Amino acid sequence: MSHDGKVKVGIIGSQFEADIHAASIKIASEHAEVIAVASPTHGNAAAMAKRYGIPRVFTDYREMLKEPDVEMVTIAAPNQLHAQMTADCAQAGKHVVCEKPLAMTIEQCEQMIDVTKEAGVLLLYAEELIFTPKYLKAKEMADGGAFGKVHLVKQSEKHFGPHAPWFWDVNRCGGGALMDLGCHGIAFCYWFLGRPAIQSVYCQMGTYVHADKTQAEDEAYCILEFENGAVGVVEDSWGRRGGMDDRIEVHGSDGVTYANLHMGNALPTYSENGYGYAVEKAPSTKGWSYPVFEELWNYGFPQEMAHFARCVRGKEKPQVTGEDGLVVMKALYAAYASAGEGRKIHLPFAAKGVQKPIDLWFRGPQYRPHLGRK
Ligand SMILES: NC(=O)c1ccc[n+]([C@@H]2O[C@H](COP(=O)([O-])OP(=O)(O)OC[C@H]3O[C@@H](n4cnc5c(N)ncnc54)[C@H](O)[C@@H]3O)[C@@H](O)[C@H]2O)c1
Numbered sequence: 336m337s338h339d340g341k342v343k344v345g346i347i348g349s350q351f352e353a354d355i356h357a358a359s360i361k362i363a364s365e366h367a368e369v370i371a372v373a374s375p376t377h378g379n380a381a382a383m384a385k386r387y388g389i390p391r392v393f394t395d396y397r398e399m400l401k402e403p404d405v406e407m408v409t410i411a412a413p414n415q416l417h418a419q420m421t422a423d424c425a426q427a428g429k430h431v432v433c434e435k436p437l438a439m440t441i442e443q444c445e446q447m448i449d450v451t452k453e454a455g456v457l458l459l460y461a462e463e464l465i466f467t468p469k470y471l472k473a474k475e476m477a478d479g480g481a482f483g484k485v486h487l488v489k490q491s492e493k494h495f496g497p498h499a500p501w502f503w504d505v506n507r508c509g510g511g512a513l514m515d516l517g518c519h520g521i522a523f524c525y526w527f528l529g530r531p532a533i534q535s536v537y538c539q540m541g542t543y544v545h546a547d548k549t550q551a552e553d554e555a556y557c558i559l560e561f562e563n564g565a566v567g568v569v570e571d572s573w574g575r576r577g578g579m580d581d582r583i584e585v586h587g588s589d590g591v592t593y594a595n596l597h598m599g600n601a602l603p604t605y606s607e608n609g610y611g612y613a614v615e616k617a618p619s620t621k622g623w624s625y626p627v628f629e630e631l632w633n634y635g636f637p638q639e640m641a642h643f644a645r646c647v648r649g650k651e652k653p654q655v656t657g658e659d660g661l662v663v664m665k666a667l668y669a670a671y672a673s674a675g676e677g678r679k680i681h682l683p684f685a686a687k688g689v690q691k692p693i694d695l696w697f698r699g700p701q702y703r704p705h706l707g708r709k
Pocket of ligand 1: 347348349350351352353373374375376379396410411412413414416434435436461462463499501515
């Protein structure tokens with residue numbers, strides 16, 4: 336393997352997030368290049384290869400791992416596959432970038448950390464919110480004392496539900512809006528506050544809009560108490576109409592800041608005719624809409640991939656790793672247990688025999704299925 340020049344990347348997956356990885360690495364082309372893509376549906380991988388000029392296409396990712404010049408593999412496949420894929424990558428000597436959430440269970444997260452450590456490769460956790468320029472600006476201001484002592488950080492992510500069927504299947508996703516979107520918010524609050532231990536989690540959730548297509552929660556409201564006394568509030572929804580909404584608030588003794596990632600970075604637009612594309616998951620561009628420019632950059636994806644490539648080259652220290660993914664998973668367990676039991680859960684929280692976090696909601700006395708069934 337070369338130890339200089341662009342990091343050679345293989346991508347597992349060829350749909351939504353894989354496309355973002357390829358596009359982001361193209362933007363960060365000074366640091367990395369995608370030389371292979373693997374996805375079981377050959378036509379899809381080939382189409383992505385064509386879009387981005389990727390020379391090698393595989394239907395079995397294990398074949399891609401045999402390519403000696405692939406140095407870093409990004410995993411953009413359904414959640415329940417992350418752990419096995421990470422183990423296979425590590426055993427093949429490849430550095431791993433794994434999408435969120437890190438895996439389905441705490442045990443899997445721990446195994447992923449162990450297997451990559453044993454193999455001497457990096458496990459980089461693809462949480463782009465810590466690379467999001469607007470959110471980075473908020474953190475810089477907070478760390479510089481702009482808000483005095485920060486006691487409350489809020490993050491919310493809301494849209495009308497994921498694009499692919501596997502997200503709606505609790506056995507492949509592990510949960511619903513909280514698992515899928517709350518993993519961002521928990522990671523964000525933890526990072527923003529300087530990684531103090533999470534001491535307790537209280538969470539309420541329900542299936543209000545999509546009971547016809549999932550057993551999972553489509554709304555979740557989660558309160559985290561941190562060791563330093565600060566509180567994180569994470570709100571997530573798969574029931575919000577009108578495209579993606581991602582925002583934060585930071586409150587301190589001496590100040591406050593608000594950041595609205597999409598609408599706040601958009602051109603308020605009215606069109607009778609519609610136009611090509613506004614923002615992730617927006618169903619229409621007719622009437623009022625909020626087209627975002629430089630969407631990937633505003634989200635931090637190219638910066639994230641450039642950083643990961645520089646970590647592989649030993650030029651930067653990883654800012655977000657498997658350990659962060661494990662902290663998030665532990666908080667997710669506590670959140671689902673809290674929703675199931677109807678009470679605040681203190682950490683550390685141990686739960687045995689858990690196949691997927693949402694089981695902790697299903698098994699609790701407060702679980703009321705399908706609030707929203709018509
Ligand atoms: N960071 C973010 O903001 C963000 C956004 C969306 C998705 N994600 C995460 O990215 C991951 C993928 O989500 P997505 O939206 O791209 O899903 P998707 O359904 O759009 O794509 C999944 C891809 O995985 C591939 N795949 C399925 N089984 C496979 C296998 N056995 N071997 C190799 N590839 C396989 C599919 O062929 C497909 O290309 C998930 O973990 C998701 O949570 C992260």
